[in-house]
Amino acid sequence: MTGSTLDSAKTSLNYHHSDEVQATAHAEHHDFRVLGIIVFLVAEGMIFLGLFMAYLTFRSVSPTWPPEGTPKLELLLPGINTVILISSSFVIHNADTAIKKNDTKGLRLWFGVTAAMGAIFLAGQLYEYFHLEFGLTTNLFASTFYVLTGFHGLHVLFGLMLILGVLWRSLKPNHYSSTAHFGVEAAEVYWHFVDVVWVILFLMLYIL
Amino acid sequence: MTQAAQYQEKANLLAHGSEPENNWRQYFGFSTDHKVIGIQYLVTTFIFYLVGGVLATLVRTELATPESDFVSREVYNSLFTVHATVMIFLWIVPAATGGFGNYLVPLMIGARDMAFPRLNAIAFWIIPPAGILLMSSFLVGAPGSGWTSYPPLSLISGKAGEMIWILSVLMLGTSSILAAVNFIVTIVKMRIPGMGFNQMPLFCWAMLATSFLALVATPVLAGALILLSFDLIVGTNFFNPTGGGDPVVYQHMFWFYSHPAVYIMILPVFGMISEIVSVHSRKPIFGYKAIAYSSIAICGLGLIVWAHHMFTSGTPPWLRMFFMITSMIIAVPTGIKVFSWLATIWGGKLRLESPLLFAMGFISLFVIGGISGVMVASVPWDIHVHDTYFIVAHLHYVLFGGSVFGLYAAFYHWFPKITGKMLNDTWGKLHFALSYVGFNLAFMPMHKLGIEGMNRRIAEYDPKFAALNLLCTIGAYLLAVSTLPFLVNVCWSWAYGKPASDNPWGALTLEWMTTSPPPVENFEADPVLATGPYDYGMGSRATQVNVPFSDPHSPGLSAGPSSTLRAKADPVVAAMPSDRQGESNNR
Amino acid sequence: MNIPSQIVTLLAGIILTLVSLWYGQNHHLLPIAASEVAPLVDSLFDTMMVIGTGIFLLVNGILIYSVIKFRRDPNDDTDGPPVHGNIPLEIVWTAIPAVIVLGLSIYSFDVYQAEGGQDPMDHSVAHHGKNHTQMAKMSGAAVAAPLIADSQGVDATPLMSEDLPPKQEAPALGTVSPKVGDSTKPTEFVVNAAGMQYAWLFTYPDTEVVAGELHVPINRNVLINISANDVIHAFWVPEFRLKQDAVPGRQTEVRFVANRLGEYPLICAELCGAYHGAMKTKIVVESQADFDTWLQTQIASAEVGLDRAIATTPATLTEVEYLAPYAKEIGVTAGVLQQLQPAAAKSVHAPSIS
Numbered sequence A: 001m002t003g004s005t006l007d008s009a010k011t012s013l014n015y016h017h018s019d020e021v022q023a024t025a026h027a028e029h030h031d032f033r034v035l036g037i038i039v040f041l042v043a044e045g046m047i048f049l050g051l052f053m054a055y056l057t058f059r060s061v062s063p064t065w066p067p068e069g070t071p072k073l074e075l076l077l078p079g080i081n082t083v084i085l086i087s088s089s090f091v092i093h094n095a096d097t098a099i100k101k102n103d104t105k106g107l108r109l110w111f112g113v114t115a116a117m118g119a120i121f122l123a124g125q126l127y128e129y130f131h132l133e134f135g136l137t138t139n140l141f142a143s144t145f146y147v148l149t150g151f152h153g154l155h156v157l158f159g160l161m162l163i164l165g166v167l168w169r170s171l172k173p174n175h176y177s178s179t180a181h182f183g184v185e186a187a188e189v190y191w192h193f194v195d196v197v198w199v200i201l202f203l204m205l206y207i208l
Numbered sequence B: 001m002t003q004a005a006q007y008q009e010k011a012n013l014l015a016h017g018s019e020p021e022n023n024w025r026q027y028f029g030f031s032t033d034h035k036v037i038g039i040q041y042l043v044t045t046f047i048f049y050l051v052g053g054v055l056a057t058l059v060r061t062e063l064a065t066p067e068s069d070f071v072s073r074e075v076y077n078s079l080f081t082v083h084a085t086v087m088i089f090l091w092i093v094p095a096a097t098g099g100f101g102n103y104l105v106p107l108m109i110g111a112r113d114m115a116f117p118r119l120n121a122i123a124f125w126i127i128p129p130a131g132i133l134l135m136s137s138f139l140v141g142a143p144g145s146g147w148t149s150y151p152p153l154s155l156i157s158g159k160a161g162e163m164i165w166i167l168s169v170l171m172l173g174t175s176s177i178l179a180a181v182n183f184i185v186t187i188v189k190m191r192i193p194g195m196g197f198n199q200m201p202l203f204c205w206a207m208l209a210t211s212f213l214a215l216v217a218t219p220v221l222a223g224a225l226i227l228l229s230f231d232l233i234v235g236t237n238f239f240n241p242t243g244g245g246d247p248v249v250y251q252h253m254f255w256f257y258s259h260p261a262v263y264i265m266i267l268p269v270f271g272m273i274s275e276i277v278s279v280h281s282r283k284p285i286f287g288y289k290a291i292a293y294s295s296i297a298i299c300g301l302g303l304i305v306w307a308h309h310m311f312t313s314g315t316p317p318w319l320r321m322f323f324m325i326t327s328m329i330i331a332v333p334t335g336i337k338v339f340s341w342l343a344t345i346w347g348g349k350l351r352l353e354s355p356l357l358f359a360m361g362f363i364s365l366f367v368i369g370g371i372s373g374v375m376v377a378s379v380p381w382d383i384h385v386h387d388t389y390f391i392v393a394h395l396h397y398v399l400f401g402g403s404v405f406g407l408y409a410a411f412y413h414w415f416p417k418i419t420g421k422m423l424n425d426t427w428g429k430l431h432f433a434l435s436y437v438g439f440n441l442a443f444m445p446m447h448k449l450g451i452e453g454m455n456r457r458i459a460e461y462d463p464k465f466a467a468l469n470l471l472c473t474i475g476a477y478l479l480a481v482s483t484l485p486f487l488v489n490v491c492w493s494w495a496y497g498k499p500a501s502d503n504p505w506g507a508l509t510l511e512w513m514t515t516s517p518p519p520v521e522n523f524e525a526d527p528v529l530a531t532g533p534y535d536y537g538m539g540s541r542a543t544q545v546n547v548p549f550s551d552p553h554s555p556g557l558s559a560g561p562s563s564t565l566r567a568k569a570d571p572v573v574a575a576m577p578s579d580r581q582g583e584s585n586n587r
Numbered sequence C: 001m002n003i004p005s006q007i008v009t010l011l012a013g014i015i016l017t018l019v020s021l022w023y024g025q026n027h028h029l030l031p032i033a034a035s036e037v038a039p040l041v042d043s044l045f046d047t048m049m050v051i052g053t054g055i056f057l058l059v060n061g062i063l064i065y066s067v068i069k070f071r072r073d074p075n076d077d078t079d080g081p082p083v084h085g086n087i088p089l090e091i092v093w094t095a096i097p098a099v100i101v102l103g104l105s106i107y108s109f110d111v112y113q114a115e116g117g118q119d120p121m122d123h124s125v126a127h128h129g130k131n132h133t134q135m136a137k138m139s140g141a142a143v144a145a146p147l148i149a150d151s152q153g154v155d156a157t158p159l160m161s162e163d164l165p166p167k168q169e170a171p172a173l174g175t176v177s178p179k180v181g182d183s184t185k186p187t188e189f190v191v192n193a194a195g196m197q198y199a200w201l202f203t204y205p206d207t208e209v210v211a212g213e214l215h216v217p218i219n220r221n222v223l224i225n226i227s228a229n230d231v232i233h234a235f236w237v238p239e240f241r242l243k244q245d246a247v248p249g250r251q252t253e254v255r256f257v258a259n260r261l262g263e264y265p266l267i268c269a270e271l272c273g274a275y276h277g278a279m280k281t282k283i284v285v286e287s288q289a290d291f292d293t294w295l296q297t298q299i300a301s302a303e304v305g306l307d308r309a310i311a312t313t314p315a316t317l318t319e320v321e322y323l324a325p326y327a328k329e330i331g332v333t334a335g336v337l338q339q340l341q342p343a344a345a346k347s348v349h350a351p352s353i354s
C-alpha cells in the first residue's frame, strides 16, 4: 500500500459504503463478492466452452476418432471418480445449510468430508494419468484428453485449496456465522462449478 | 450557466466534496482509489500508444519505397505485429475501459469507488509488466506472425518471441476479464438510489455492454492461446497439421474473441461521444433509449459475426452467408447511434471547442470505416480484398478515426475534471486539424492500394504502388507530428494551465457535481438526481424554456410542432410549462 | 434566403443522389477485370460505392452544415431546444439501413452464387477425383511428389513435407476444405498448385509439367487444386477478383474462366513468413495455341529435370537442393532458398504419430 492516501478501512476488498446500497444487496451479505465470483465464473465457463468446442471440432475433422492405435479408456476408475465428485456437491451444500444455522461444527464436518472427496478425486486422476498408455504428445486425442482433464484438475486443486482455507479459518471461533460466511459460499459456488464442468467433460471424453 | 445545470448543481451542494491534497507518489504505488487507478491506466496506456506509434512510423518508413531497404523482412514482420498488439491490447482496450471507465463510471453513478477496489488495482498492475514483457521480446527476436498469430506460421517462426507474445496477451486478457467483473458488479449494484438503468449516463450503458463482451469473449482467446503454447513448447499438435491438428480451429477461437474485441474498443468510445456531443451541443441526447439499447444489440450481434474474418479460409458456405448477414446487420444499431448523434448536434448551440471537434471528426471518420466494413462483410467483395490494404484502411478508419479520435475527444472533455486545469483550446484545434488531415492522407489511399492488388503485411511491393505509398507515409509522418501539440498542451496545462471550475462545460452528469479533481471517495454525501443526465434546456420543470415554439425559416431549431426533429410536443420537455407533465416515453 | 426549407432539403437530396450515382460508376478504383466473375463483383462494388458515397455525403454534409449553421454565439449561455426524440424519424433511420443491408446481403448472395460458392455438392472431396485421382488420395500432400512417383510407378514419397494427415469436412462446426468458383460447370482444365515458403509450384497433371508460373488457356473452365506444404498461403489474382487460402492438410480449390489475354500478378495473400512479400509470380492467360507451345517447351525441359530427380533419389534431397534447379524459373533468389532450410528441417522432425 505504498503511497496510498486512503485509509485501509475504506479500501478493503469488500468495500461497502452507504446504507442504501447495502439495502439493495443480498440481505445476508454486506458486499457483492459472491456476485463477483459468479460473474467471474461466467468467464471461466467460457474458457471451458471454448476448449470443448475445439475438442468437438478436432473430433469431427479427424477421419478416425480416437486416432488408430489409441488404447481404449478405462471407464471404471473415472466412473467412481465422477460419482465421488458429484456427491461432493451435495455434501458441501450441507455445510452451507449448517453455517446458516450457526452450526460451525457442521460446517467443519462437511467441509472436511468434501475436501477428502476432492483429494480422492485428484488422487484417482493422477493414478489414471500414470497408468495410461499414451502421453501428452502421442496424438491429437491424447493431447486434448490431457489438456482438458489437466486444466479441470487444476480447477479442482484450486477449489480444494479454497475449501481447506475455509476449514482453517473456521477453526477460529466465530469467524463464520449465519450472517457472515462469504468464504463458505465462495468455496461452495466454485465447487459446484468445477463439478458441472466435470460432468460435461466426462460425458465428452469417456462416453461420447 | 444554464438553468438545468444550475438546478442540478444546487441540489448537489451537499454532496460536493472538497479538493483533495495532492500526493503525487500515490500514482506510482498500489493505490485502490479508482481515480488514481484511472489516471495510472491513462498515462501508462498513452505511453504505450507512443511506442506503438513509433513502431507504426518505422513500418511506414519501410514502406516509403518499394524495396525492402530500411529494416530486414523479419524485423518488418515484428514491427507490425508488435505495433498492432501494443495498439490494441496496451492502448485502446485498457485506455477506454480501464482508463476512462475506471475514472468515470463510479463518479457517474454516484458511487465512491468500484465494487472491488483491490481487484481493480491488481487488474491495472498486470498491465505494465505485460507491456514491458512484450517490448523485451525485441531482445530475443520479436513475434512476427501478425497480431493474429495464425498457426502453423506462429509455430515455426521464432519460438521465444512467440511465447512472450502469448504470455503477454494472456496477462492482458486476465486484466481485462478482472476489470470486466468489476464494472459489471459496480454498474449493476452501486448506482445511487433513484438512478434506474434508464437514468444512467450512456457511457455506463456502453461500459456495461463492453464488460459483458470482455467477460464472455476474452476467455476463449485464453483457451486458444493455452492450446497454442502447448503446440509451441510441448509439441502437441492441436493446430499443427503434421500431427492431425487443424489450423482453422485456432482461427475460429481467435476471432471469437477478436471480433468482439473490436467492439470492446469502440463501444466505450460510442458512450463517450454520446456524453460529449450532448454537452457541447447544449441539447438533450437524441433518442436516449435507442442509443442505450443499440449498445446491447451491437454487443449481442458482435458475438455472432466472427467468421467474417475467415471468408477465404476453411469456412463452409452456409457459415459465410450467415456471418455476412449478421455482420451487415450491425450497421443498423450503429446507424441508430450515428444518426442520433447527428440529430443531437442538429439545431444545437455548438460549443466548437476541441472536445466537440474531435467528436465530430470521430463521426465523420468512423462512418467511412463503417461503410468499408459493410463492404468487406459482403462475401464476394471480401474474397477480393481480404488480406489487402483495403482491410488495413478499414481497420485504421474504425480504430484510429474511431477509437483514437474518440479518446482524444474524451481527453479534452474530461481533462478539467481529472486534473483541475483547462487544456489550451488553440493547441487543441491545431492538434485536431493536423490529425484530421494527416489521418486521411495516411489511410485514404490505402483503399485504392488494396483494391488494385497490394496485399498487407509485406515489406516490399510492386513499384507501381510507389506513389500512393509515399503519400501514405507522408500522411503518417504528419500524424506523428500532430501528436506533439497534444503532448505539449497536456504537459503545459497540467502544470500551468488555467484552473478549471468544477463544471466548466455546464454538464449535468454526476461527475461534474463534485470538485475538480474530485476528492477521495468522490462525494461528501450521496449525490441526487435533480435532472436527468441530458436534460439540457429543460431547467427545472417549473421554469419556462426560452426556445421559439416555431420558426418558419429554420424549423429544425424550434421545439414546436413544425420541428423537423419532433412530431409533437413531448410532455416532459415541452417548451410551454402547461404542456409539461409526467415522464416521457420517448427517451 | 426565402426559399422554403423543404425545397432546399429536396434539392440537397437530389444532388446527393446524383453525385453518389455518378461517383459510384466513376471511381476508377478497380483493376482490370479478366475473369468471368469479375464484372459481377465489380458491379456489386459499384452499387456499394453508390450507397457508401451517399451515406458519406449525408453524414459529412450534416456535420459541415451544423458547424456553420449552429455555431454558438459566444455570449449566448442558454441551452438549445430540449428536443430528445422523435419516434417516426427514428423508425425511418432504423428501417432504411435495415432495408439497405438486407438488399446488399441478397445481392451479395446472388453474386456469390454465381461465383459458385453455394454449390450443394461442394463438401465432397472426391467429386472431382476423376481428373486427378492422385490429388484426392494425397489430400494436402506435396504436389511434386506424385509427379515423380507416377513416372516411376512406385509409391509416392513426398518431397516437400510429410504426407499431412487428411481432414474430414465438418461443415456444422465450421471447418471444411474451402472452395471458390463454379463447380457446376464441367472442368476442362486442371492444374495443381502447391504453396510453400516462398513459392508456388504448379503441376499440370496430364503432362506432368512443373512450373513456377501459371499458364492457362483463355475461356476454359479452369480448376486449380491448391495445397500447402508448410504454412497457410493464399492464392490471389486481383484481376480475377478471386482468392483462396491454401491450408496445410486440406485440399482447397479455386475455379475460374479467364476471359482476357494477358499477364497478371498471382500473389500470396496470407502472411507466410519473412519473404511473404516476395511470394508472387504471374498468371499468363493465353490462346490455346500459345498455351500448347508453352506446354511443349516445358515438357522438353521437364524431362531433363526428371532424370536428375530420379538419379538422386529425391527423398534424400533437402528442399533447397530440390528447388535449386527451379529457383530461377519461379523467381526466388538464393536467399529465399536458404530461408527454407530451417523450416524444412523443422517439419521433418515434427512429431507425426497418427
Ligand code: HEA
Residues within 6 Å of the ligand: B148, B262, B263, B265, B266, B308, B309, B327, B328, B330, B331, B332, B334, B335, B336, B338, B366, B367, B369, B370, B371, B373, B374, B376, B377, B378, B382, B385, B386, B387, B391, B394, B395, B398, B399, B402, B403, C055, C059, C096, C097, C098, C100, C101
Ligand atoms: C473499432 C474497431 C472496428 C469496428 C467498429 C469495426 C466495424 C465493422 N467491421 Fe471491422 N475490422 C476491424 C476493426 C473494426 N471493425 C479490424 C481491426 C479488422 C482487421 C483485423 C485483421 O485482420 O487484422 C477488421 C476487419 C473486418 C472484416 C474482415 C476483413 C477481412 O479481413 O477480410 C470485416 C468483414 O466483414 C469487417 C466488418 C466490419 C463491419 C460490418 C463493421 C460494422 O460494425 C460497421 C458498422 C458501422 C457503419 C456501417 C457506419 C454507421 C452506419 C450508418 C451511417 C448507417 C447506414 C449504413 C449503411 C446502411 C451501410 N471488419
Ligand code: HEA
Residues within 6 Å of the ligand: B049, B050, B051, B052, B053, B054, B056, B057, B059, B060, B063, B080, B081, B083, B084, B087, B088, B092, B145, B146, B147, B148, B392, B395, B396, B399, B400, B403, B404, B442, B456, B457, B458, B459, B472, B476, B479, B480, B481, B483, B484
Ligand atoms: C488502435 C489501433 C491502431 C492504431 C492507433 C494504429 C495507428 C497507426 N498504424 Fe496501424 N495497425 C493496427 C492498429 C492500429 N494502428 C492493426 C491492428 C494492424 C494490423 C497488424 C497486422 O497485420 O497484424 C495495423 C497495421 C498497420 C499497417 C500495415 C502493416 C502491414 O500490413 O504491412 C500500417 C502501414 O501503414 C500501419 C500504420 C499505422 C500508422 C501510420 C498509425 C498512426 O496512426 C500512428 C500515429 C502515432 C504516432 C506516430 C505516435 C505519436 C508521435 C510521437 C510520439 C512523435 C514522435 C514520433 C516519432 C519519432 C516517430 N498500421
Ligand code: CUA
Residues within 6 Å of the ligand: C195, C196, C197, C198, C199, C232, C233, C234, C268, C269, C270, C271, C272, C273, C275, C276, C277, C279
Ligand atoms: Cu505464401 Cu504469403
Ligand SMILES: [Cu+2]
Residues within 6 Å of the ligand: B258, B259, B262, B305, B306, B308, B309
Ligand atoms: Cu470483425
